[in-house]
Amino acid sequence: MVSNEPSPESTAAPQALHDLDLTGDVADLTAALMDIESVSGQERALADTLEVALRRLGHLQVHRDGDALVARTLLGRPERVVLAGHLDTVPLPTTPGARGTVPATWDGATLYGRGATDMKGGVAVQLALAATLPDPNRDVTFIFYDHEEVEGSKSGLGRLARNSPELLEGDFAILLEPTNGTVEGGCNGTSRYKVRTRGVAAHSARAWMGVNAIHAAAPILAILADYTPASVDVDGLSYRESLNAVRINGGIAGNVIPDDCEVEVNYRFAPDKDLAAAQAHVFELFQGFEIERTDGAPGARPGLQHPAAASFVAAVGRTPMPKFGWTDVSRFSALGIPAVNFGPGDALLAHSDDEHVTRAAIHDCLAALRRWLGGAPQDTAEPAGR
Known part of the structure:
Protein backbone atom coordinates (compact mmCIF):
# COMPACT_ATOMS: atom_id res chain seq x y z
CA MET A 1 0.00 0.00 0.00
CA VAL A 2 1.34 3.43 -0.92
CA SER A 3 1.32 5.86 2.00
CA ASN A 4 2.54 9.34 2.72
CA GLU A 5 2.13 8.83 6.47
CA PRO A 6 5.13 8.02 8.69
CA SER A 7 5.91 4.32 8.74
CA PRO A 8 5.70 2.22 11.91
CA GLU A 9 9.47 1.95 11.89
CA SER A 10 9.90 5.71 11.96
CA THR A 11 7.53 6.36 14.88
CA ALA A 12 9.97 4.77 17.32
CA ALA A 13 12.93 6.86 18.44
CA PRO A 14 15.70 6.32 15.84
CA GLN A 15 19.18 5.36 16.88
CA ALA A 16 20.59 8.60 15.53
CA LEU A 17 18.51 11.16 13.67
CA HIS A 18 20.56 13.64 11.67
CA ASP A 19 19.25 16.89 10.21
CA LEU A 20 20.29 16.81 6.57
CA ASP A 21 20.43 19.90 4.35
CA LEU A 22 19.22 18.60 0.99
CA THR A 23 19.45 22.01 -0.71
CA GLY A 24 23.06 22.89 0.09
CA ASP A 25 26.24 21.75 -1.61
CA VAL A 26 25.72 18.16 -2.80
CA ALA A 27 29.32 17.22 -1.96
CA ASP A 28 28.85 18.34 1.64
CA LEU A 29 25.61 16.33 1.68
CA THR A 30 27.64 13.31 0.57
CA ALA A 31 29.96 13.77 3.54
CA ALA A 32 26.98 14.05 5.90
CA LEU A 33 25.56 10.77 4.56
CA MET A 34 28.93 9.05 4.93
CA ASP A 35 29.08 10.11 8.59
CA ILE A 36 25.97 7.99 9.24
CA GLU A 37 27.49 4.51 9.32
CA SER A 38 25.33 2.07 7.36
CA VAL A 39 27.16 -1.22 6.91
CA SER A 40 24.79 -3.84 5.46
CA GLY A 41 22.27 -4.77 8.12
CA GLN A 42 22.78 -1.47 9.95
CA GLU A 43 20.91 0.89 7.60
CA ARG A 44 18.16 1.85 10.04
CA ALA A 45 19.63 5.15 11.29
CA LEU A 46 20.27 6.35 7.73
CA ALA A 47 16.85 5.19 6.51
CA ASP A 48 15.17 6.97 9.46
CA THR A 49 17.06 10.18 8.66
CA LEU A 50 16.19 10.05 4.97
CA GLU A 51 12.54 9.32 5.68
CA VAL A 52 12.21 12.45 7.81
CA ALA A 53 13.98 14.58 5.19
CA LEU A 54 11.88 13.24 2.31
CA ARG A 55 8.56 13.59 4.11
CA ARG A 56 9.31 17.30 4.60
CA LEU A 57 9.18 17.69 0.81
CA GLY A 58 5.51 18.23 0.10
CA HIS A 59 5.74 17.45 -3.61
CA LEU A 60 6.69 13.79 -3.09
CA GLN A 61 4.68 10.74 -2.13
CA VAL A 62 6.79 8.64 0.26
CA HIS A 63 6.56 4.92 1.00
CA ARG A 64 8.74 2.84 3.33
CA ASP A 65 9.33 -0.91 3.33
CA GLY A 66 11.73 -2.01 6.04
CA ASP A 67 14.81 0.16 5.48
CA PRO A 91 32.27 -3.17 6.42
CA LEU A 92 34.75 -0.52 7.47
CA PRO A 93 38.44 -1.15 6.74
CA THR A 94 40.55 -2.72 9.45
CA THR A 95 43.92 -1.53 8.15
CA PRO A 96 45.47 1.01 10.58
CA GLY A 97 45.46 4.49 9.08
CA ALA A 98 43.05 3.65 6.26
CA ARG A 99 41.16 6.71 5.04
CA GLY A 100 38.22 4.82 3.56
CA THR A 101 36.38 4.72 6.86
CA VAL A 102 33.81 6.68 8.91
CA PRO A 103 33.55 9.59 9.57
CA ALA A 104 34.39 11.15 6.23
CA THR A 105 37.40 13.44 5.83
CA TRP A 106 38.27 16.10 3.28
CA ASP A 107 41.72 16.45 1.71
CA GLY A 108 41.41 19.57 -0.39
CA ALA A 109 38.58 18.91 -2.84
CA THR A 110 38.69 15.12 -2.35
CA LEU A 111 36.35 13.34 0.05
CA TYR A 112 37.63 10.17 1.75
CA GLY A 113 35.62 7.53 3.59
CA ARG A 114 33.47 4.42 3.34
CA GLY A 115 30.72 4.96 0.79
CA ALA A 116 32.41 7.87 -0.99
CA THR A 117 32.08 6.09 -4.31
CA ASP A 118 29.87 3.12 -3.43
CA MET A 119 27.57 4.87 -3.29
CA LYS A 120 26.69 7.79 -1.06
CA GLY A 121 27.79 10.29 -3.68
CA GLY A 122 25.07 8.90 -5.94
CA VAL A 123 22.53 8.88 -3.09
CA ALA A 124 23.35 12.53 -2.33
CA VAL A 125 22.67 13.41 -5.96
CA GLN A 126 19.28 11.66 -5.73
CA LEU A 127 18.39 13.60 -2.59
CA ALA A 128 19.50 16.92 -4.05
CA LEU A 129 17.32 16.36 -7.12
CA ALA A 130 14.38 15.27 -4.98
CA ALA A 131 14.61 18.48 -2.93
CA THR A 132 15.45 21.07 -5.59
CA LEU A 133 13.57 19.84 -8.66
CA PRO A 134 9.86 19.79 -7.77
CA ASP A 135 8.72 20.24 -11.38
CA PRO A 136 10.86 17.93 -13.58
CA ASN A 137 10.03 17.34 -17.23
CA ARG A 138 9.41 13.66 -16.43
CA ASP A 139 7.83 12.07 -13.39
CA VAL A 140 10.60 10.71 -11.18
CA THR A 141 10.70 7.82 -8.74
CA PHE A 142 13.55 7.98 -6.22
CA ILE A 143 14.43 4.61 -4.64
CA PHE A 144 16.77 4.22 -1.66
CA TYR A 145 17.22 0.61 -0.59
CA ASP A 146 19.04 -1.61 1.88
CA HIS A 147 21.15 -4.79 1.72
CA GLU A 148 22.78 -4.42 -1.70
CA GLU A 149 26.27 -5.44 -0.59
CA VAL A 150 25.20 -8.90 0.66
CA GLU A 151 23.50 -11.96 -0.76
CA GLY A 152 20.70 -11.20 -3.22
CA SER A 153 18.02 -12.86 -1.09
CA LYS A 154 18.30 -9.93 1.37
CA SER A 155 18.11 -7.16 -1.24
CA GLY A 156 15.81 -4.30 -0.32
CA LEU A 157 15.21 -3.66 -4.00
CA GLY A 158 14.20 -7.28 -4.48
CA ARG A 159 11.88 -6.97 -1.49
CA LEU A 160 10.23 -3.88 -3.00
CA ALA A 161 9.78 -5.74 -6.28
CA ARG A 162 7.97 -8.53 -4.42
CA ASN A 163 5.89 -6.41 -2.04
CA SER A 164 5.08 -3.31 -4.10
CA PRO A 165 6.02 -3.83 -7.75
CA GLU A 166 3.81 -0.92 -8.80
CA LEU A 167 6.23 1.46 -7.04
CA LEU A 168 9.07 0.35 -9.30
CA GLU A 169 7.20 0.95 -12.55
CA GLY A 170 8.87 3.27 -15.03
CA ASP A 171 9.94 3.75 -18.63
CA PHE A 172 13.66 3.97 -17.89
CA ALA A 173 15.89 3.54 -14.81
CA ILE A 174 19.25 4.94 -13.75
CA LEU A 175 21.25 3.25 -11.00
CA LEU A 176 23.64 5.77 -9.49
CA GLU A 177 26.53 3.34 -9.05
CA PRO A 178 30.01 4.86 -9.62
CA THR A 179 30.90 5.10 -13.31
CA ASN A 180 33.27 8.09 -13.40
CA GLY A 181 30.43 10.14 -14.86
CA THR A 182 30.04 7.95 -17.96
CA VAL A 183 26.87 6.07 -18.84
CA GLU A 184 27.49 2.33 -18.50
CA GLY A 185 24.81 0.32 -20.21
CA GLY A 186 23.38 -2.93 -18.85
CA CYS A 187 25.69 -5.32 -17.04
CA ASN A 188 27.30 -8.74 -17.28
CA GLY A 189 25.58 -11.67 -15.64
CA THR A 190 27.29 -13.73 -12.97
CA SER A 191 27.14 -17.36 -11.85
CA ARG A 192 29.11 -19.59 -9.49
CA TYR A 193 29.76 -23.31 -9.63
CA LYS A 194 31.37 -26.01 -7.51
CA VAL A 195 33.44 -28.45 -9.57
CA ARG A 196 34.32 -31.51 -7.47
CA THR A 197 36.73 -34.37 -7.60
CA ARG A 198 36.52 -37.48 -5.42
CA GLY A 199 39.31 -39.69 -4.16
CA VAL A 200 40.08 -42.29 -1.52
CA ALA A 201 41.46 -41.27 1.87
CA ALA A 202 44.63 -42.93 3.15
CA HIS A 203 47.57 -42.27 5.45
CA SER A 204 50.02 -40.02 3.62
CA ALA A 205 52.86 -42.41 4.54
CA ARG A 206 51.07 -45.01 2.40
CA ALA A 207 49.79 -42.69 -0.33
CA TRP A 208 49.56 -45.57 -2.83
CA MET A 209 46.65 -46.91 -0.83
CA GLY A 210 44.54 -43.85 -1.61
CA VAL A 211 43.52 -41.55 -4.49
CA ASN A 212 44.39 -37.87 -4.11
CA ALA A 213 41.34 -35.72 -4.91
CA ILE A 214 43.40 -32.51 -4.93
CA HIS A 215 45.74 -33.93 -7.55
CA ALA A 216 42.70 -34.95 -9.57
CA ALA A 217 41.64 -31.28 -9.67
CA ALA A 218 44.67 -30.32 -11.80
CA PRO A 219 42.74 -30.71 -15.10
CA ILE A 220 40.09 -28.30 -13.77
CA LEU A 221 42.74 -25.66 -13.18
CA ALA A 222 44.28 -26.37 -16.58
CA ILE A 223 40.93 -25.75 -18.28
CA LEU A 224 40.63 -22.42 -16.47
CA ALA A 225 44.23 -21.40 -17.21
CA ASP A 226 43.80 -22.16 -20.92
CA TYR A 227 40.39 -20.51 -21.23
CA THR A 228 40.16 -17.46 -23.52
CA PRO A 229 37.36 -15.13 -22.40
CA ALA A 230 35.04 -13.91 -25.11
CA SER A 231 34.23 -10.30 -25.91
CA VAL A 232 30.61 -10.16 -27.02
CA ASP A 233 28.94 -7.27 -28.82
CA VAL A 234 25.47 -6.58 -27.42
CA ASP A 235 23.53 -3.68 -28.91
CA GLY A 236 26.70 -1.83 -29.83
CA LEU A 237 28.65 -2.35 -26.58
CA SER A 238 31.42 -4.91 -26.14
CA TYR A 239 31.13 -6.99 -22.96
CA ARG A 240 34.25 -8.88 -21.87
CA GLU A 241 33.54 -12.19 -20.15
CA SER A 242 35.67 -14.00 -17.56
CA LEU A 243 35.92 -17.47 -16.05
CA ASN A 244 38.03 -17.94 -12.94
CA ALA A 245 38.67 -20.16 -9.96
CA VAL A 246 37.88 -18.07 -6.88
CA ARG A 247 38.29 -20.67 -4.12
CA ILE A 248 39.60 -24.22 -3.56
CA ASN A 249 38.59 -26.44 -0.66
CA GLY A 250 40.09 -29.84 0.06
CA GLY A 251 42.01 -31.89 2.54
CA ILE A 252 41.41 -33.41 5.96
CA ALA A 253 44.72 -33.23 7.83
CA GLY A 254 48.43 -32.90 7.23
CA ASN A 255 48.93 -36.67 7.19
CA VAL A 256 45.86 -37.74 5.20
CA ILE A 257 45.47 -38.18 1.44
CA PRO A 258 42.40 -36.01 0.63
CA ASP A 259 39.32 -37.82 -0.64
CA ASP A 260 37.45 -34.67 -1.70
CA CYS A 261 38.33 -31.42 -3.49
CA GLU A 262 36.07 -28.60 -4.58
CA VAL A 263 36.99 -25.77 -6.97
CA GLU A 264 34.63 -22.78 -6.92
CA VAL A 265 34.36 -21.17 -10.33
CA ASN A 266 32.89 -17.75 -11.16
CA TYR A 267 31.63 -17.10 -14.69
CA ARG A 268 30.88 -13.50 -15.71
CA PHE A 269 28.90 -13.68 -18.92
CA ALA A 270 27.68 -11.17 -21.48
CA PRO A 271 24.01 -10.12 -21.40
CA ASP A 272 23.30 -11.92 -24.67
CA LYS A 273 23.01 -15.09 -22.53
CA ASP A 274 20.52 -16.08 -19.88
CA LEU A 275 21.43 -18.19 -16.86
CA ALA A 276 20.55 -21.43 -18.62
CA ALA A 277 22.88 -20.64 -21.54
CA ALA A 278 25.67 -19.63 -19.17
CA GLN A 279 25.29 -22.85 -17.21
CA ALA A 280 25.28 -24.95 -20.37
CA HIS A 281 28.58 -23.34 -21.41
CA VAL A 282 30.26 -24.07 -18.07
CA PHE A 283 28.90 -27.63 -17.88
CA GLU A 284 30.26 -28.31 -21.37
CA LEU A 285 33.71 -27.01 -20.41
CA PHE A 286 33.86 -29.30 -17.37
CA GLN A 287 32.20 -32.30 -18.93
CA GLY A 288 33.02 -35.45 -16.99
CA PHE A 289 33.41 -33.66 -13.67
CA GLU A 290 30.86 -33.47 -10.89
CA ILE A 291 29.49 -29.91 -11.07
CA GLU A 292 26.79 -27.87 -9.34
CA ARG A 293 25.64 -24.28 -9.88
CA THR A 294 25.38 -22.58 -6.49
CA ASP A 295 24.39 -19.02 -7.44
CA GLY A 296 23.54 -16.92 -10.43
CA ALA A 297 22.03 -13.66 -11.62
CA PRO A 298 21.30 -12.70 -15.23
CA GLY A 299 22.83 -9.66 -16.85
CA ALA A 300 21.00 -6.80 -18.50
CA ARG A 301 21.11 -5.60 -22.08
CA PRO A 302 22.17 -1.96 -22.51
CA GLY A 303 18.72 -0.62 -23.43
CA LEU A 304 20.31 2.41 -25.07
CA GLN A 305 17.85 2.33 -27.97
CA HIS A 306 15.06 3.54 -25.70
CA PRO A 307 14.30 7.24 -26.42
CA ALA A 308 14.77 8.22 -22.78
CA ALA A 309 18.16 6.49 -22.70
CA ALA A 310 19.24 8.18 -25.92
CA SER A 311 18.28 11.61 -24.59
CA PHE A 312 20.08 10.94 -21.33
CA VAL A 313 23.27 9.87 -23.12
CA ALA A 314 23.08 13.12 -25.11
CA ALA A 315 22.70 15.14 -21.90
CA VAL A 316 25.77 13.45 -20.37
CA GLY A 317 27.76 14.04 -23.55
CA ARG A 318 30.10 11.04 -23.32
CA THR A 319 30.32 7.80 -25.28
CA PRO A 320 28.56 5.01 -23.32
CA MET A 321 30.54 2.05 -22.02
CA PRO A 322 29.54 -1.47 -20.98
CA LYS A 323 29.25 -2.43 -17.30
CA PHE A 324 31.47 -5.49 -16.76
CA GLY A 325 30.34 -6.15 -13.20
CA TRP A 326 26.86 -7.13 -12.08
CA THR A 327 24.57 -4.41 -10.71
CA ASP A 328 20.90 -4.02 -9.88
CA VAL A 329 20.15 -2.80 -13.40
CA SER A 330 19.59 -6.53 -13.88
CA ARG A 331 16.58 -6.35 -11.54
CA PHE A 332 15.09 -3.48 -13.51
CA SER A 333 15.73 -5.29 -16.78
CA ALA A 334 13.89 -8.34 -15.40
CA LEU A 335 10.92 -6.04 -14.74
CA GLY A 336 11.00 -4.89 -18.37
CA ILE A 337 12.56 -1.51 -17.58
CA PRO A 338 15.65 -0.49 -19.62
CA ALA A 339 18.35 0.63 -17.18
CA VAL A 340 21.85 2.08 -17.12
CA ASN A 341 24.49 2.83 -14.50
CA PHE A 342 25.59 6.44 -14.00
CA GLY A 343 27.18 7.99 -10.95
CA PRO A 344 30.12 9.91 -9.50
CA GLY A 345 33.43 8.30 -8.61
CA ASP A 346 35.67 5.50 -9.80
CA ALA A 347 34.23 2.00 -9.30
CA LEU A 348 37.78 0.66 -8.88
CA LEU A 349 37.98 2.53 -5.56
CA ALA A 350 34.81 0.95 -4.17
CA HIS A 351 35.38 -1.14 -1.01
CA SER A 352 39.02 -0.02 -0.85
CA ASP A 353 40.96 1.30 2.14
CA ASP A 354 41.46 4.48 0.10
CA GLU A 355 37.87 5.00 -1.08
CA HIS A 356 37.34 8.59 -2.21
CA VAL A 357 35.50 10.87 -4.62
CA THR A 358 36.10 14.44 -5.76
CA ARG A 359 33.76 17.35 -5.15
CA ALA A 360 33.77 18.08 -8.89
CA ALA A 361 32.67 14.53 -9.80
CA ILE A 362 29.60 14.79 -7.55
CA HIS A 363 28.76 18.25 -8.93
CA ASP A 364 29.12 17.04 -12.53
CA CYS A 365 26.80 14.08 -11.94
CA LEU A 366 24.12 16.31 -10.44
CA ALA A 367 24.48 18.84 -13.28
CA ALA A 368 24.03 16.18 -15.97
CA LEU A 369 20.85 14.83 -14.38
CA ARG A 370 19.48 18.35 -13.87
CA ARG A 371 20.07 19.14 -17.55
CA TRP A 372 18.22 16.01 -18.56
CA LEU A 373 15.31 16.46 -16.16
CA GLY A 374 14.81 20.08 -17.16
CA GLY A 375 16.24 21.80 -14.12
CA ALA A 376 18.17 25.07 -14.22
CA PRO A 377 21.90 24.58 -13.61
CA GLN A 378 23.16 25.35 -10.12
CA ASP A 379 26.39 27.06 -9.16
CA THR A 380 29.00 24.31 -8.89
CA ALA A 381 31.96 26.51 -8.00
CA GLU A 382 34.07 24.88 -5.32
CA PRO A 383 33.96 26.78 -2.02
CA ALA A 384 37.21 28.26 -0.77
CA GLY A 385 39.22 25.94 1.41
CA ARG A 386 37.98 22.76 -0.20
Missing part, protein backbone atom coordinates in the same frame (compact mmCIF):
# COMPACT_ATOMS: atom_id res chain seq x y z
CA ALA A 68 13.93 0.91 1.85
CA LEU A 69 12.28 4.19 0.78
CA VAL A 70 10.44 5.17 -2.38
CA ALA A 71 9.64 8.83 -3.08
CA ARG A 72 7.67 9.74 -6.21
CA THR A 73 6.46 12.81 -8.06
CA LEU A 74 2.86 12.56 -9.25
CA LEU A 75 2.72 15.19 -12.00
CA GLY A 76 0.97 13.18 -14.69
CA ARG A 77 3.92 13.35 -17.07
CA PRO A 78 3.78 10.96 -20.05
CA GLU A 79 7.09 9.38 -19.00
CA ARG A 80 8.39 8.15 -15.63
CA VAL A 81 12.06 7.53 -14.82
CA VAL A 82 13.52 5.76 -11.81
CA LEU A 83 16.65 6.95 -9.99
CA ALA A 84 17.87 4.26 -7.61
CA GLY A 85 20.68 3.87 -5.10
CA HIS A 86 21.53 1.66 -2.13
CA LEU A 87 22.09 2.92 1.40
CA ASP A 88 24.43 0.22 2.69
CA THR A 89 28.18 -0.09 2.51
CA VAL A 90 30.63 -2.92 2.96
